[in-house]
Amino acid sequence: MxxxxxxxxxxxxxxxxxxxxxxxxxxxxxxxxxxxxxxxxxxxxxxxxPGFVDMHNHGGAGGSFPTGEQDKARDAVALHARHGTTTTVASLVTDTPERLAAAAASLAELCDEGLLAGIHFEGPYIARARCGAHDPELLREPSPAEFAALVKAGRGHVRMLTIAAELPGALDTIRMAVAEGVVAALGHSAADYERTLAGIEAGATVATHLYNAMPQLGHRDPGPIAALLQDERVTVELINDGVHVHPAMLRLACAVAGADRVAMITDSISATGLSDGEYLLGPMRVRVVDGVARLTEGGSIAGSTLTMDTAFRRAVRELGLSLPEVSRMTALTPARVLGLSGRTGxxxxxxxxxxxxxxxxxxxxxxxxxxxxxxxx
Structure with a gap:
């Protein structure tokens, strides 16, 4: 036709x-x-x-990818599709290796169907001091062998791993992930500038939600943000919801990295598209008030209720970017990171x-x- x-x-x-x-x-x-x-x-x-490509998404419409429930995952994908996302990667959160493997195996079936474009393990190899909305009791030191088992459970559909470069075993795990065709992303990390550079040299090519869950940019201690922004091998994720990052810092990242190294993401959770209330993000309880998601205990920001069309509009209206620039940030750049730019983006x-x-x-x-x-x- x-x-x-x-x-x-x-x-x-x-x-x-x-x-x-x-x-x-x-x-x-x-x-x-x-x-x-x-x-x-x-x-x-x-x-x-071009249809939006969301490379970091935990769910929506009451569905949470970390549970691995296929019907709920379908609801989440459908919700985001109505908002323009035609390519979705399912992001998991820190949990036990057994539950992570089970969720990956279930979601891999939806990847086989073409409903999902892959699986992202955000944890469990992240820093306790920067774990955000992840359960600190379930964090683990990176293990190439253990991650290899998770990759196997995903049957070729594992697209990305978020890892803290400073942890023991992190650099070897990054190398192993890259060798398996998995994108290594640095985030939820307390690494300094030098250790972040070491992670990049080991093969990491993405910054998980730049600025969030990492040390602040400093003029004497530049930390991970400077390392990630300045290295042309690295694509930086940005959550453009008006909550996670001040517009001035979003403009700074876009000015330094440019449209070919910025990927807008939602980091959305199951509450996306629904009313305020209490929800789960993996094993963690979350309360949403005025559309802002925070842990019920401690108050850390816990993902977002953002959709990609809102991120697109905000990038044009609030950041002053052109339509071609924003279309690259919401489609072509993330598609390239995921190895999908030959087909979409x-x-x-x-x-x-x-x-x-x-x-x-x-x-x-x-x-x-x-x-x-x-x-x-």
Whole structure:
């Protein structure tokens, strides 16, 4: 089946142009300028951006990926899809090796279906002093052998590991993860500048939610933030919800790293899309008040209730970034990190027709995944 989308403002990685595109068998086959050569589905001059790629997401709509419950995971994916996310990585949190393996094995089946794009282990190899909303009693020292067993449980679908570079065994575990095709991310860490650089040299290429759960940037003790921002091998995750990071610090990261090294993420939890109340994030109890999630004990921020379309709008309105820049940060850059940029992340011939139609207010008006409408404009 062939479909032409006409009268669109198409956002590519470098520009915005008025034009049209054709989709056949779920793939983009033509991208043109001006008027479409034949009648098609008119988008009335609305913007079309690539479907969002969320590489750090714990759930939504009452579903929490760390439980491994497949029906609940489907609910979470559907919620985020309505907000424009066409590629979702399921992030787990610190738990016992047995429960982590069981959750990974269950979610791997959804990866086989193509519902999920992979699995992210955020813990248990993180620093007690910077564990945030992770259970400190379940933290463990990094073990290449133990992580190899988790990778095996995920049956080829483990995409990323967050690890603190300063822990005993961390550098060997990073090397092992990279050798297995898993992206190593540094985060939830108390590492200094030098130890963070050692983690990068060992193969780490991502900063898990930069600024959060790590020492602050200092002019005499630069810490991990400076190391992660300055190294061109590293992509930095940013949570752009108005809670986790001040807009000035978001602008700083975007100015230093640029759109090709910034990946907007949600870090969303099961409460996303629901009302305030009490929820679980792995084994930890969370209370959501005015949309802000914090641990019921201690008050640490516990993920977010953010969706990618809100992050997109905030990046344009609050940070002053261009549509092509933001589309790279919300789609192409995370797709590249995950090894998926050959199929998704930008509007280009040969790629999957993963698209979001945005109105003048940048609200989601339509969502398409692999050529099928999730929400038709």
């Amino acid at each position: 062939s479909l032409t989308l006409a009268d669109a403002r198409i956002v590519t990685p470098d520009a915005v142009h008025e034009g049209w595109l054709t989709i056949e068998d779920g793939r983009i086959t033509h991208v043109g300028h001006g008027s479409a050569p034949r009648p098609g589905h008119s988008l009335g001059g609305r913007h079309v951006v 930008s509007i280009a011939v040969g790629k999957d027709a993963d698209l979001v139609v945005l109105g003048d207010d940048l609200e989601v008006a339509g969502v398409m995944k692999r050529g099928a409408w999730i929400a038709e404009p």
